[in-house]
Amino acid sequence: MEKAIRRYWPVFVLPTLAAFSVGFIYPFVQGLYLSFCKFTTIKKATFIGFGNYAYAFQDESFWHSFWFTALFTVVSTVLINVIAFAIALALTNKIKGSNVFRTVFFMPNLIGGIVLGYIWQILLNCVLSLMEKPLLALNATYGFIGLTILMCWQQIGYMMIIYIAGLQSIPDDYIEAAKIDGATTGQILFKIKIPNVMPSITICSFLTITNGFKLFDQNLALTGGEPAHASEMLALNIYNTFYSRSGAQWKGYGQAKAVIFCIMVILISMIQLKITKSKEVQQ
Amino acid sequence: MKAKEKVARAIVFVVLCILTLFWIYPVFMILINSLKGDKYINTDTVFQLPNAVSFTGFSNYLDALSSKGFAAAFGYSLVITVSSAVLILLCTSMCAWYITRVHGILSKVCYALFVFSMVVPFQMLMFTLASTADRIDLDTPYNICIIYLGFGAGLAVFMFTGFMKSIPLEIEEAAMIDGCNPLQTFFQIVLPILKPTLISVTILETMWLWNDYLLPYLVLDRKKYMTIPILIQYFRGSYGHVEMGPMMACIMMTVIPIIIMYICLQKYIIKGVIAGAVKG
Numbered sequence: 001m002e003k004a005i006r007r008y009w010p011v012f013v014l015p016t017l018a019a020f021s022v023g024f025i026y027p028f029v030q031g032l033y034l035s036f037c038k039f040t041t042i043k044k045a046t047f048i049g050f051g052n053y054a055y056a057f058q059d060e061s062f063w064h065s066f067w068f069t070a071l072f073t074v075v076s077t078v079l080i081n082v083i084a085f086a087i088a089l090a091l092t093n094k095i096k097g098s099n100v101f102r103t104v105f106f107m108p109n110l111i112g113g114i115v116l117g118y119i120w121q122i123l124l125n126c127v128l129s130l131m132e133k134p135l136l137a138l139n140a141t142y143g144f145i146g147l148t149i150l151m152c153w154q155q156i157g158y159m160m161i162i163y164i165a166g167l168q169s170i171p172d173d174y175i176e177a178a179k180i181d182g183a184t185t186g187q188i189l190f191k192i193k194i195p196n197v198m199p200s201i202t203i204c205s206f207l208t209i210t211n212g213f214k215l216f217d218q219n220l221a222l223t224g225g226e227p228a229h230a231s232e233m234l235a236l237n238i239y240n241t242f243y244s245r246s247g248a249q250w251k252g253y254g255q256a257k258a259v260i261f262c263i264m265v266i267l268i269s270m271i272q273l274k275i276t277k278s279k280e281v282q283q
Numbered sequence: 284m285k286a287k288e289k290v291a292r293a294i295v296f297v298v299l300c301i302l303t304l305f306w307i308y309p310v311f312m313i314l315i316n317s318l319k320g321d322k323y324i325n326t327d328t329v330f331q332l333p334n335a336v337s338f339t340g341f342s343n344y345l346d347a348l349s350s351k352g353f354a355a356a357f358g359y360s361l362v363i364t365v366s367s368a369v370l371i372l373l374c375t376s377m378c379a380w381y382i383t384r385v386h387g388i389l390s391k392v393c394y395a396l397f398v399f400s401m402v403v404p405f406q407m408l409m410f411t412l413a414s415t416a417d418r419i420d421l422d423t424p425y426n427i428c429i430i431y432l433g434f435g436a437g438l439a440v441f442m443f444t445g446f447m448k449s450i451p452l453e454i455e456e457a458a459m460i461d462g463c464n465p466l467q468t469f470f471q472i473v474l475p476i477l478k479p480t481l482i483s484v485t486i487l488e489t490m491w492l493w494n495d496y497l498l499p500y501l502v503l504d505r506k507k508y509m510t511i512p513i514l515i516q517y518f519r520g521s522y523g524h525v526e527m528g529p530m531m532a533c534i535m536m537t538v539i540p541i542i543i544m545y546i547c548l549q550k551y552i553i554k555g556v557i558a559g560a561v562k563g
Contacts, residue, residue, distance in 0.1 A: 006385050008465045016378035023433020024400050027411035042414050090295045104303050110541045112494025114512040119309050126329045165557040203560045214404045217496050238406045262407040
């Protein structure tokens, strides 16, 4: 059978592989190469070695957006996972109307980042102006808080669904046995439920960390990096380096930053997977 | 003990209800303001329900539909989403079958690359991807689906191969012995079995395709084509006075179809999200 299918590879693999080469492999390799070049268009690229990287590492705005992104990712990952887990616990506890709650909490995921960003920009600016505080575009701290609220609003529902699935897969006898042995609710939570949903925790923290690091649409729509690039996250910083300035050097800097960014995302997600996977138990 | 538990449950219920209000309110706020006249939407009145003076019916909606290119953007978004989703489903399921059933260097390399592509951030390739698309004329809503196939293949292949590993080989072998060629086997035997995964992949990819902003923004010819996210960004991003009424109506018209679709397909969407979460 394997031989018969192998002969059909042009039908089965080629279309996807061709599109993948055009849409991913070729731009990726070219992107790697261009990060060592000075260029305005791809045809006019001259090789300059590590110059772009040297600039990227010295660029203060890059480091600022790195710390802004890192802090945001930590805060949003913790908040989203804790709240989503708490809601999932409540909803697996035979609460009335749990289907309605699930539906409502998940809803924001279907609305795109740009639209979400503007909905919250209008809402938060109105709240801030009623409180007579500076608007989002004038204060980076409010921008940070706004982004965190927005991300929580959007992602808690998604993570909650994954946690609910994890909690429901714990066999009932585990919990019953623990109850018969006289375990308290807290003991059941920390000794049985949490260890058994570790796979869900791995996935959810992976998703929230990578989403946090890659965040672009919401950042662009909610604050646009205002005031003066202070609420600019990494993805937006790279985008702005590329497209909001003209001059031969900027695109090279942008591409070098993008390569550093890419390596960071891969490293961070690998470290995270390693840490949480090691805590998983076999059921 | 019983009474205590009842109280606890009531408290949890109330907390959840409050949270629900917090979840619904932003959309509700856009809805009420989309029914108000433009000059009645400012920071003082934004939280008020429309009253006899400020209520303008659906005129904002008509405005948005007639003048702001909303209908065209909606159409382009629809074309891109449907064509890309169909292409992704068809091509990646076939590719995934090959990868699971044929053990060789091609399968291994492809699989590794697909998984790798899921972690790489878009910024890494945005410039080169846009210029590649420009060079080989993939910059219209009708053929941008090829780029989406390339970029969306990772997740789809990953999900399909995950499910295919659990399909017993004997069914396919029986079909082959009965005289099916690999294409017949795939379309008549494998594809029907894949149905649940097909639905999951459709949902996850559609959510992404419909809402994607940066890829179409960079790849499409901006003067000719706008998708909905680009239209809304364009609305707000341009300096000067923003017509809040039509803007809110635009947002509502984007959001309402999605919410209706979600309420109808909830069961599948939730299953799809859980199935998609196997990655990691």
